[in-house]
Amino acid sequence: MAAETHNNRMESYPDQQLAALVRDGDPDAFLELTSRYMTLIRAKAAPFHGTMLEADDLCQEGLLGLLDAVRSFREDGGASFRTYAGTCITNRIIMAYRWAAGRKNLPLNNFVPLNEEGTSCGAFAGEEVNPEKMLVEEEDLHLLKQFISRGLSKMERQVLMLYLGGYSYKEIADSLRITSKAADNALQRVRRKLKEPF
Structure with missing residues (x-):
């Protein structure tokens, strides 16, 4: 009963608060947040239906993009969480599509940034990209994907x-x-x- 009250209370939390709870390890907050964003994930994945990726794979990539947004969002970054998450979800789906298409080694000058500052998801204007941090985050996202598909x-x-x-x-x-x-x-x-x- 306490868990049900906790879940019902989360429905009124703003996205930023849910993201903070996810970073603190609350899995119910992640379920609530993803339930809010599943329609957006499907919309972002829709243009890629009928390609070499299945709908479930596209949704998983979108969920991983949402998780990346949760982990890297900063309230002082100049964008709302919804805008930032939409960019991360889109970037993740595009990266999966490019990888599946066998073009994962395209030069960076062929990459079209999806946000105004021209930075990739997780990097803010003026912030240097930390390759070690990116590798750790990529490994965490890979583990989440494995968990969903195998666990x-x-x-x-x-x-x-x-x-x-x-x-x-x-x-x-x-x-x-x-x-x-x-x-x-x-x-x-x-x-x-x-x-x-x-």
Whole structure:
């Protein structure tokens, strides 16, 4: 019951506050934040449907972009969290597309920055890019992607993606042809697994 109250309270938190809670290790804050951004992730991924990447892969890349935004957002950076997250999500999806297309080694002068300052996601105007920090963040994002694809059962992944897409337990149950209780149990297992180090 306390967890339910905690989750309901999070619905009223602004995105920046949820991002801070995620940085402090609160997995429920990440679920709430991603449920808000799943529609945006799908919209950013839509132009790449029908390419060599599957829709689930594009959504996973978008989630990783959101996680990157959570980790690197600064309130004094001059952009709202939503604007910054949108840029990070887009950049992540584009990078995945370029990699999948076999063009991951394009020279940097062919890269078109998506934000006004001409900096990549995670780097602010006047801030030097730290290669070591970028490598650590890339490894963390890789671990999250592995966790989603390998650490969760097929049903848990399906329930998570539908939940993040804004579906109710009943809609999830109807879509997957399971009971609402089974959908709830799967989501509780996902939450427990997210609390474990991966």
